[in-house]
Amino acid sequence: MIHIAQPHVAQIDWDGWVAPLNQYALSTGLAVSAWDAQGRRTVGPLVSSRTTRFLGTGTLWNESGAGAEFEREIVAAVVDSGAPAPDRMFHGMRVSSLPLTQSGKVYGVLVFGWCFRDFTSPLECERIAKLSGLSGQALWNEVRLEAPVSDARMATYTALLATLAGSFDRQREIIDELNRVSRARDLFLATVSHEMRTPLAALSMRVELMLRTVQDLPPAIEAGLTAMRLHVRQEAGMVDDLIDAARTLTGHMSIVPADVALGRIVRDAVSTIEPAAHEKGIAFSVAPADFGDGITLAADASRLQQVIWNLLLNAIKFTPDGGAIRVAIRDSAGHVEIDIADSGQGIAAEDLPHVFGAFTLQTSGNATGLGLGLYIARRIVELHGGTLTVDSAGTNRGTTFTIRVPRGRDGAIE
Template sequence: MITVELPDQASVAWDDWETPLRQFTEATGLVTSVYDTAGVRRIGPLTGSRMAKLLAERSSLWAEDGPGTALERRLVHTVHAQGTSAATQYGEAFRVCAQPLLLRGAVYGVLLFGWRFADFGSPLACERIAKQIGLPGHLLWNEARLDAPVSEKRMATYAALLGTLSSTLDRQRETIDDLTRVNRTRELFLATVSHEMRTPLSALSMRIELMLRTIPDLPARAVSGLEAMRLHVRQETAMVDDLIDAARTLTGQMSIDRAPVGLGQVLRDAISTVETHAHAKHIPIQVSPGDDGDRIRLEADGRRLQQVFWNLLFNAVKFTPAHGIIRIAVRPLDGAVEIDIADSGQGIEAEDLPHVFGAFRLQQHDNATGLGLGLYIARRIVELHGGTLSVTSPGRGQGTTFVVRLPTAPA
């Protein structure tokens, strides 16, 4: 047996029905209302004809304890219990119909419509109805004789239109519900990945370090194996961190903590993390001007910006052949600063340039490793700072230039 979780009545966006129902009411002249499953009227009665307005303003028909309200609540109970449409008649004249509002097959509300004569009324019938609802008979007859009746066939057409309208809105509600559930799943994923994957990797990394530092006279092959394991653990940890950052970006949960920071220090910290790899390939990293941008102050998250520049520099080293060169140029602008990171590496084909910052995009040539999330995350971090990250390349084998533009702090 499949159970369907009914939405909390307080959480249902009843106002979503207001505009489409009002438009329907004005177009058809019917009276419409929406009830929840407890029999509470959430919308209406909405009136679209002179006679309906008279009944709403001058009679007790739809008062809280009025006969029309009591009839509608009986219909709500019937529709809720049976899960199907229902109809009834008030007195000798008014036809009232009801349709269920469904979410994943379960009734969460009832749509009432009608309150129009099925045939031409008579003074006597209007007199009897008016007496029940505290309205002078002649007033009701004056409006009823000018109000065109709604035949069974026309009422069926209106019912079909409302059925289409309600199914469309309910499908939208289901879609929103699905998106909410997906977002909750993503949040659970983030929490699970953070704990279940980071924790064992941290423990493994610590044990490898302990073995390398505390066990004397390890054979050279053992040391080599442990150092290779340490490298692989660091790579796995970096990929887990990228997955978490990407998930936070997709769900809008990535944030930055702004504080006064010097651009020069951020750049030096980023360069220090890739210098070993650059030296191993005999790739110098040149910075101009010589102060690394120490005079430029930012209101920024220094750790996140370091992550951006480390990523760009790591890629530059990774895709630049031995004895190449990487140049960093800092250019102060009016209220902003641009940082160019240019390499003499393999470059990017013109058709690949528009896709460089996409998630899970890998270089299609040499050294295509990792998850392809670094540049995607880097651009998002820069955008959170109110800046931009762009890329240019003359083509294959002609190097690549990434340009980071950031707002500077007021003097």
Template sequence: MNAADGTGIVDEDWSAWETALAQFSAASGLVVSAYDAQGRRRAGPFLQSRLSELLAASTLWHDDGDGTRFEQALASRAAQEGQASAAFCDELCVMAVPLTLFDEVYGAVVYGWTFSRFTSGMACERIARQLDLSGARLWTQARLESPVSPSRMASHTGLLRTLIDSNTRQKEAIARLNELNRMREVFLATVSHEMRTPLSAISLRLDTLLLSKLDDPVRLRRELGAMMRHVSQEARMVEDLIDAAQTRNGQLAMQPEDVSLLRILRDALSTVEPRAAAKGVALMVASLEQADVLVRGDPQRLQQLFWNLLSNAVKFTEAGGEVGVEVSAGAGMHRVTVSDTGQGIAEQFLPEVFGAFNKQQAQNAEGLGLGLFIARHIVELHGGTIAVESAGAGKGAAFTVSLPALQPEP
């Protein structure tokens, strides 16, 4: 939901505001309107007094009326300042408070249009001339209504803020439920599609073999090898689902020990080297034979982390491209950067890279999009950080993992 531009609140939501603000107007006797972030009146004006009805008989609240422009300016100020007040023609008190959703301002409520003190005939005449009303009639009506003192207006403001807070909490709860439902739908659609793919391939190969004479050992070995790859793919997805579930509930298994970061990287590289060679992607690795770089961590989880980063780098790099690994040892933190010259990441997608079920569809034809989500949590469980940089689509990407250095015994 994009609340900041005013378009994220649908008509039904403004209709709900109409009911709430009409009740507030009836309880306070004030004129009340609601504006969106573009300055369009979306509810009101709600009128309760004879004075406000007399003012409404003029052009005051027409789309291009003086009152509408006055309220729009006040609503804009409230969005910046949190609350705003002003006096129309130096006499009629008008106030505004912002409307927010998830801390983003999407509009404002403007209220008031009352005298804060007993006015004069000259003041009413001045207002009447600007609105093309009868000054005598306005003065007569003004004398019949009690002014609203600043302390009383403050009480009305407190009541309005309570009403707004209540409605805002309800809207945010509904928005979160809608987002959870959307994520559940994405989860089910992604899992069902991705896990069906290798199963369908296995089933097709088995059907083909069963219809054949099974007298070609070379073909049998080839087909069984392909099925084993599909089984491995399916097993990885199941493991990712289990790891993601354990990550969310804080139960991801960890068995920390003193480990060599360079050994972890060498093992992860040996796993992806065959795939890189088959694809024609060069692995540019700075020397891993330097003085040992030690960290405190789970060796299997760390290898899972770097295998994931290296595997993604190879996957998203075309033949002839390069994948680089650079280790930078530090007194407090050790850093490992895995970079590639592949398809890169568009700027608007960078904040979403480490989310669950986020996939770069252009080349990621397999997997659930959980690898980087799990990788981020593995790094965080080790007290480290992971960051991504990319100059844009087609310009490669670089992932930098920072892990606390193992301090030597005194």
């Protein structure tokens, strides 16, 4: 057995090669196999011509067959040089090769051909048949019914396979690079988000401490500290959004469902934003009046409250002074639906498909935030086995978001 050095490359999905190589074999009539860099056949031999199909019934390409050993020698030469080996002859049959590369390293070799370049003789067929455990006369009967593959035709077939392999390998490299960039981005986002949270928490605590304990602060300093407290809270909110987005992107966001009363969740979310609504003179209504106290569902209360709070905050942000916001709760067919409708600036039809994208910002009225709130909200609802949808009649005609989640634990995903 020939030892072949192994280059360090990512895991290869050899199954992906089967379909294109099989199509190549059918189109050209050549036999083709794929080998890894350690000298193991991973695909094939794939055959379609009368001659190669007949050879496949013998021992030629068995693990210890003469043809398999011949191909291993070719693979070793290609891996060692990093270039196609010169065509080699196996008792008159031409065998060619092409290296498979990833990031500049050879991770495998395509071995193809097993065809005669000109009309052969019964004697050569007898030699090949003897090495394959077949009848020489039977092999000759198959070979003489097929035309040989000329140098020009073989050059065309080789160029075709090179194009196929190059395209396949470039696609694989692009996918690997995209995955690498994605992993690096997600790790960076998660790490930086956590590193930012600690100093913000310390700053918030010290500002709050000064406002509560220092007596007779000059008005200008008190106003400055109050503004600083607001800005720190805004920054902390954005960091929390970054952390949630990082968890979503890396698949680490989860929920812990428990039996909870919907009324408490809605009340807690509404109480948080009511002062902001009153400040803008926005008419706020909830139906039914009991906030859904009679509805119990399996949900992560804090996460579902986060969704409702985010939608209500957006509604206030994009609704002008004197506008209206309506929350409607419906319980039917094992699901709970919550509509949050406003009379605000609305969403243009062409923008609706992009509302839930990450880092999607409204073009007006959004002086703060990263555009992650709706992206995170939809993921939280999906983790509950539900859906979050949006509808708008157009610009300045209001917006309605609809949360739909199952009541029972069967729909919840941990």
